[in-house]
Amino acid sequence: MFDSPKLTQDSIYINGKWGPGASGETFDVLNPATGEQLASVGAGQASDVRDAIDAADSAFSSFAGLTAYERAGILHTAHRLMLERADDLATLMTLEQGKPLKAARTEIKYAADFLIWFAEEAKRVYGSTIPSARADQRFLVLRQPVGVVAAVTPWNYPVSMITRKVAPALAAGATTVLKPAKQTPLTALAVVKIFEDAGVPPGVVNLVTTKDPRIFSNEVLASKVVRKITFTGSTEVGKLLAREAANTVKRVSLELGGHAPFIVMSDADPIHAAKGAALVKFLNTGQACISPNRIYVHKSVAEQFLDTLVARTTKLHAGNGLDPASGVGPLIDQPSVDRMQRQVDNARDNGARVLAGGSRLTGDEYDNGYFFAPTVLADVTPEMDIYREETFGPVAGVTIFEDEDQVVEMANDTDYGLASYLYTNNLKTALRVSEQLRFGMVGINDINPTSAAAPFGGIKESGLGREGAAEGIAEYLDTKLIGISI
Structure with a gap:
């Protein structure tokens, strides 16, 4: 050791x-x-x-x-x-x-x-x-x-x-x-x-x-x-x-x-979907290429989804990874912290609501490290930096949509094409939308579509x-x- x-x-x-x-x-x-x-x-x-x-x-x-x-x-x-x-x-x-x-x-x-x-x-x-x-x-x-x-x-x-x-x-x-x-x-x-x-x-x-x-x-x-x-x-x-x-x-x-979309359809269980979103979004403090960057939730289930996501996020304890109580560790360096703050501030200035977190963590436990509070943003729009840039950190941005064609178009509107996620309880919807998503991997009601036995990789950039x-x-x-x- x-x-x-x-x-x-x-x-x-x-x-x-x-x-x-x-x-x-x-x-x-x-x-x-x-x-x-x-x-x-x-x-x-x-x-x-x-x-x-x-x-x-x-x-x-x-x-x-x-x-x-x-x-x-x-x-x-x-x-x-x-x-x-x-x-x-x-x-x-x-x-x-x-x-x-x-x-x-x-x-x-x-x-x-x-x-x-x-x-x-x-x-x-x-x-x-x-x-x-x-x-x-x-x-x-x-x-x-x-x-x-x-x-x-x-x-x-x-x-x-x-x-x-x-x-x-x-x-x-x-x-x-x-x-x-x-x-x-x-x-x-x-x-x-x-x-x-x-x-x-x-x-x-x-x-x-x-x-x-x-x-x-x-x-x-x-x-x-x-x-x-x-x-x-x-x-x-x-x-x-x-x-x-x-x-x-x-x-x-x-x-x-990656710039993974996470889509929650109207027929999905919003509580189950929100729990999945929290797990994969804050995995490795959001520093994963398969982390969802754009979370799209149908307006009919948005309230339940956001309530659950915020509740899960606020319960996460950020801290030294050697502490068993820590669910989220630090970011890798200061530029990563600066990027998180810039994206959150830009989103807030352009109309997003900060429902949890939103800033660097401070205090004796945090001052010497690179900790950013697990964050949830609502009302994210395409005009915001976080909608286009890879976040690579613990910030979850949520966008509301109204119909399937609209969300597929929004999801595919990126130069990236690695992972994507789709929550639905309808088999027809699952097959139809997953075939339309222009990404190398699609997780249907699954936040971990990876394995040594499965091909991992993306398309486009x-x-x-x-x-x-x-x-x-x-x-x-x-x-x-x-x-x-x-």
Whole structure:
């Protein structure tokens, strides 16, 4: 377990060896609930990234040559180790990311699910034969690992986003260079240590922590050895990576921003819907790409919905994630707090009603951290910033609608297309509306339409490709055709 604050951690892992990085420079990791320094980690430089790429390239041929059963065995071991270390990992995550300890434990279980799922998917990478028009010809189709993969993971889910990328890469036979978010490198170190202890060969998984993400991206984008980039983060950065990756025609998987609609139809149970909305809206303090940003409620059930949502919201206790009483943790940093306040003030100035929260939390428990009160806004309109911008925080904005066509049009009126939610007790409505929603995922009376066994991803400016499920390993495989004349 990580239990020694203010230590300098060897956080650069290249070719099976830990070190401080070429320059010896470090940066601090802070607890967002208290502002306290947890540790210092290596500030990787361009030479570290190049060394990691070289190590992954050198290890690729031998690792790709392992049998699917051998790679699956490594992932099975990693799964066992992650579950054995779950409590320590969860505590570490809460310290550096802020989410309540219960939520951190849930994430560890979710992260481990990707290890066991892709351990089995490794054995299901099938080829095929194709009939030829020529009697003396045979066609074989092989699925082979893409090569060296650069993986960039976010701070909001610092363990599960690693396993969701690295597990399918390992299952496919690809090698990786990982860069975690600068806010949450300590959990990344712990996960890579699990891979090391599980028997991942040197060079197959490499880790470079850096304060400046451009150092990493510049090197992997310029490298002809790196054949794929997998990225979870902002749409702005994802677009940049996609543009630059075109120079060497790298494969790109992007899981970007979201602006999820949450629709409550007239025939829905408004109390049940409001409870669901509160759970998913304030999940991880609203810092989730699938969090609903625009809550649409039919006018006939709006009063009951808002009463329940406000009651649930005001009961939420914000606090240090290590406190069992805390249902909501801190935001990740000061700019996030500033964004919440700007959006709330803008909404209020343009006619929205603040029914709960609405400001930063202050007092002895909060002053050194980044806490914002769980907030409910009513009468949100398209003219307000919060209606268009991704909130990524604990602010729930509610808009009233009157008919189905109107709400579908409003829901689809966004450049994003990741998750969406629909509450209705009518099967016809459920099928009709879900088919019209232009989003990669739809939860019908369900706030958690995700699983290691299900494809996760969006359309439009929410990303490219899918993670999880059979589609997840396909992102790390090339298709090769072999024609044989006999």
